[in-house]
Amino acid sequence: MASKEKEIVLEVDDLQKSFGSHQVLRKIDLKVKKGEFVAIVGRSGCGKSTLLRLLAGLEKASSGTIFINGKPLSGKNPSVKIMFQDGRLLPWKKILQNVGLGLQGDWKECANQMLKQVGLDGRANDWPSELSGGQKQRVALARALVHEPEILLLDEPLGALDALTRIEMHQLIQSLWLEKNFTAILVTHDVEEAVALADRVILIENGEIAMNYPVKLPHPRKRDHALFSSTVNHILNRILGDGGHHGLRAAKN
């Protein structure tokens, strides 16, 4: 039976992070299986982005260990890529060059192919300033996935987009995830987004994982699935159980 279990690609063991005397993450323990899609939610300032930056090797833990495929992480790891809310495209490079950044060999072919997969063929020679917000995030996604990372970290990647564009991006991220089998960890404020994408939703509260909720809906997720809204509401109710308003949202149906 054990051999049927998927291997653990990412393990976080007793992770702590403080900035000066401010302890942000107190005790984070987490195991993520290969190919799993995990969403992290929590009130503003609870440390979601800090955790993601630690996983990306952009920040050093105060104590505890992160293992990628069983090896302790120290600094950046080429099999882990991160995508941010603001895309961070280089404005002085054209779209193709942005996607091909850091690639070796026949990079143009790879970058063009990846642009096609995010629905942006024909835009290779445009400047980032000529693209809409949603298109820029498609480029940012292409730039991360062109390296075929084992783990894709998504830090509120759709937070600045309008609701319709966000839904289109959910569909794109889902189809690429189903096709490419990478492991994804998404930080979001949007519980509906978490349910639209993730196998499980993790809540960070007081520097710890306060909830670990498996989303038992089939992929690809459909918003009109009979259990979609009730799953969103169930998670929101668990999160807001103390009656507070924590900056978390779910789109109204």
Ligand SMILES: Nc1ncnc2c1ncn2[C@@H]1O[C@H](COP(=O)(O)OP(=O)(O)OP(=O)(O)O)[C@@H](O)[C@H]1O
């Ligand atoms: N480099 C830093 N130096 C000092 N404090 C920091 C630093 N980065 C983050 N913090 C603090 O750590 C806490 C967690 O920040 P973080 O950005 O991880 O929260 P978050 O949950 O992602 O918030 P939001 O949902 O608003 O983006 C905040 O109090 C923040 O001020």
